[in-house]
Amino acid sequence: MSDATDLALLPALRRLLLGLVVLVMLGMLMDLLLLEHYEEVWQWVPLGLLTVALGVAAWTARAGSRLAVTAFRITMLLVVCTGLLGVAMHYDGSREFQMETDPALTGWALFIKVIRAKAPPTLAPAAMIQVGLFGLLYTWRHPALAAPTKGVLR
Template identity: 40%
Template sequence: MNPQALLSLIRRGLLVLLLIGAFGLVGELVLLEHYEDSLQLVPFVLLGLTLLVTAIHWVDGRKGSLRLFQAVMLLLIIAGPVGIVLHLRGNYQMEREFDPSVLGLDLWLAVVRGEAPSLAPGTLVQFGLLGLLYAYKHPALSSDQES
């Protein structure tokens, strides 16, 4: 197998991993009933966009669809830390209501171990990085195909 064919196969594998992960995370969020308020819908929207632009680019393969794909991957990377902060803030508020006397390291540990999984939104960052790895030096970016 020549290097270009191998690289194309690896890129397709990265997209398959991204699709499996996005579908799986949507399923997990549904099972966790992660839709109590409007902010909790953000991961559903972003994962839906991920699935949509990945499918579009899979079929289209041109520069325009790849740029759209990259934009959604950047949104995932931005949303991950925002979600982590929101989870930590929610856990903090819950812990302070439950036991206002807890302070310092005990409070921090309670917040990190709280009901909302603190680092779970980091999965969005991983998906975004996986997508950007797929797009890195992609042949469509150096071609004259616009869309």
């Protein structure tokens, strides 16, 4: 392929990537709702953030402005951070449960038991990290974020 063909494909690939991010976020939101992931205050965080992220994604797709893409980038950073926090919280909850069940568990054996636990699923929030990283990839070298060249003193 030529450089011109590659450049022509970039906008389409960028739109497909944003569509994929939106599809995954919708799936995650539905999954959390079906699992009734709203019993405690902290459980509302991913629900709220995914809802906001979907709105910002729609704004970004429609406007494509520097402000929209920047807002999307910030939102995706928050999604990554929420995923990291979620993994830590799920790990801690599972660790406490495993230690109550078998107080003799320590070290590697405890770690393996916690990682393999189904309630709460320790690594489930890592999906938020992945979708956030894909969202950030969408914003990488986005044309709306290019430095303006008109009227800028050098």
